[in-house]
Amino acid sequence: MPVLAINGGEKTRAEGWPVWPPDDPGFLENLAKVIDSKVWGVGGEWTRKAEEMMAEYHDAKFAAACTSGTSALELALRACGVGPGSEVIVPPYTFIATASSVVAAGAVPVFADIDEDTFNIDPAKIEEAVTDRTSAIIAVHLGGSPADMDPIMAIARPRGVKVIEDCAQAHGAIYKGRKVGTIGDAGAFSFQSSKNVTAGEGGMVLTNDADIYSRAWSIINVGRVPQGEWYDHRVMGWNLRMTQFQGALICRGMELLPDHFDLRAKSGDYLRQRLEDVEGVCMQKLTHPDNVSAFHLYVFHYEPEAFGGLSRDRFIQALGAEGIPCAKGYNPLYREGLFADRVHTDEFPFSKPYYEGECDYTAVSCPACERICDERGFWMGQRTGLAGEQAMDDIVDAMLKIRDNLGELAEA
Numbered sequence: 374m375p376v377l378a379i380n381g382g383e384k385t386r387a388e389g390w391p392v393w394p395p396d397d398p399g400f401l402e403n404l405a406k407v408i409d410s411k412v413w414g415v416g417g418e419w420t421r422k423a424e425e426m427m428a429e430y431h432d433a434k435f436a437a438a439c440t441s442g443t444s445a446l447e448l449a450l451r452a453c454g455v456g457p458g459s460e461v462i463v464p465p466y467t468f469i470a471t472a473s474s475v476v477a478a479g480a481v482p483v484f485a486d487i488d489e490d491t492f493n494i495d496p497a498k499i500e501e502a503v504t505d506r507t508s509a510i511i512a513v514h515l516g517g518s519p520a521d522m523d524p525i526m527a528i529a530r531p532r533g534v535k536v537i538e539d540c541a542q543a544h545g546a547i548y549k550g551r552k553v554g555t556i557g558d559a560g561a562f563s564f565q566s567s568k569n570v571t572a573g574e575g576g577m578v579l580t581n582d583a584d585i586y587s588r589a590w591s592i593i594n595v596g597r598v599p600q601g602e603w604y605d606h607r608v609m610g611w612n613l614r615m616t617q618f619q620g621a622l623i624c625r626g627m628e629l630l631p632d633h634f635d636l637r638a639k640s641g642d643y644l645r646q647r648l649e650d651v652e653g654v655c656m657q658k659l660t661h662p663d664n665v666s667a668f669h670l671y672v673f674h675y676e677p678e679a680f681g682g683l684s685r686d687r688f689i690q691a692l693g694a695e696g697i698p699c700a701k702g703y704n705p706l707y708r709e710g711l712f713a714d715r716v717h718t719d720e721f722p723f724s725k726p727y728y729e730g731e732c733d734y735t736a737v738s739c740p741a742c743e744r745i746c747d748e749r750g751f752w753m754g755q756r757t758g759l760a761g762e763q764a765m766d767d768i769v770d771a772m773l774k775i776r777d778n779l780g781e782l783a784e785a
Contacts, residue, residue, distance in 0.1 A: 376778045379694035385771040386696035391759040394571050397629065403621035412617060419620030424577065426627040427562065430545065431552040433579040435586035438615040439593050442541040442563025445576030446474035448613070449559040450509060452578070452588035453535040455480050457727045459508035464494035465705045465742045466750075467513045471539050472706050479722045480508065481732060484707050486739035490658040492516065492672055492750070495741070496524035503528065506730060509535040514543035514553055516752065517569070517667030521660035522548050522556045529557075537561060540579075542669035544569045545634045549663050554579040559589075564619065569633065569669050569755055570626035572619035637668035637758035644671065644758075644765040651772045653679020671753040672702075674745075681779045688775065689751050691782060695771035699753045705746050707737040 375382045394400070407419055424436035439445050455461060457479040463472050465484040472482040485498040492515045499510060510529055512520040520538075529536045536557030540546070544562065546553045554560030559582070564575035578589045588608070590599050596610035597603070645656045657672035675685050689699045707713065712734035715723055723732040757764065775782070 375781055377691060377694070377775065377781045378696070379691045380781050384694070384696040385774055386764070386767040388696075388764075390698070390764070391756045393567070393754075393756045393759075394626075395629065397625065399625040399628065400622055403625050404618060407617045407621045410617070414616055415614065417617035417620070419617040419624060420615050421620070423615075423620040423623040423627070426624060427577055428579060430627060430630070431554040431560070431579055433555045433560070434581045435579070435583065437578045437586060437589045437593055438620065439576045439578065439613040440615060441574050442561060442565060442568075442576040443470040443474060444613050445561035445563065445578050446470055446511070446537070446539060447477045448589045448592055449537045449561045449578050449580075449585075450474060450478040450480070451592055452580075452585045453509055453537065453558055455508045455535065457722050458506065458729070460504060460506045460730065461509045461511060462499055462502050462507060463511045463706075464513050464515075465707055465737075465739045466492060466703055466745060467515065467539065467706065468541065468703070469706060469709060469711070470541075471511055471513055473711060475511070476711070476722060479727070481722055481728050481730065482706075482712070483507070484705075484734075484737050484739055486741050487515075487745070488660075489741040489745060489749075490674070491518065491521070491660050492657050492745065493518065493520040493660060494525075496521055496528060498739075499525060499528055503532065503534070504730070507532070507534050509537055511537045511539050512557060513539040514546055514667075516657060516670030516672040517543045517546050517755075518657055518672070519543065519546050519548035519553050519660060519664050519666070522553075526557070535559075541565075541568065543667045544669075545630060546667040547663075547665040549661055555581050558582060559585050564623055564626075567669075567754065569637075569667055570623060570630055572615075572622035572626070575615050575619040575623065633759065634667065636761070637755060638665060640758035640761060640765055641666060641668045641671060643762050644768065647765060647769045651769060651776070653677075653776075654772055668758050669755045671755075671757055673699075673751050673753075675749050675751060677748065680776055683775075683779060683782055685748055685751060687782060691775050692771055695774065697753070697768050697771045698757075699751050701746075702750050702752050703746060705739060705742050707734040707739070
């Protein structure tokens, strides 16, 4: 009789996982208030309240709400003065928006490899990638675990290079005692459906710089200026405003965040401890021992050698059958057609007269990223941690079950 669920055996975990977004009556209550107010767009209180709550929670002076995390990244770049002819250093292991927002702002992404243990951009590789065309660095807090901001800032500040934090997965994450989002010049947050605070879609830029805030606000509001006339448009902008419905959902999500944050962190700490029993699987390492991850993702490093050469893909397939949903994660961004198909192109912004550098992403190699993408990385979503310690035990038990029954998983 087979033991592993993938072959017809009994699942390690038959119980389901917490739903997301959570079933909470506060969401409906807030939405009903928006409907009753008859102010669903400009002039409503809920978007402003959401900005205030996000700013206060992250110790930021200014917050500008917008339509998505993707638009928040482009807004942050443009508000920091990034534009044609310049380069922005980004990690290759992240969602496409980290790099596509650079292109949207008229600049050229330059990929700097990650640290294989932390999954975050490697400051030493940033140092190697800096040129006199570098205008900004995007530091992604991958999975909610903060990038190593101190050495990144030490590289950027003397050169006048701006630092944008991609906080799409990092609501409330802590780096050496500081909330992420204002360690750099600006932080870009997302409220997309899977995020730890969600409104279905939505984004926000946080900053402590009044000029960056003012420029971001203007771009969001079709070029108007704060406290200016309604039909006075000073800069190129778009209508990127968040609706009051989204603001109302975010307000309730922010009220729930502290408890959810603590539960995810508690589960993450417990799982990290339990994985000491599983040779060949460990969690994403922190860039500093005092950091606290937001655990939007529970990110793992897998060593096939410890599982008799079993491939990562076959391992996570077997885990899924045991009732433990997981995914292999991203591909290296420079392999995406947006970049790989642009070899010696004459398209803006990759070519002269806009850009004086050479652009051939097929020549890019980031070995650590490629090992993670192709062989060694996988993750589980944030709602995993909301299931508590018993669920973490189930995850470890499933891994041990697979290890103890490798003979059932012979690969053709």
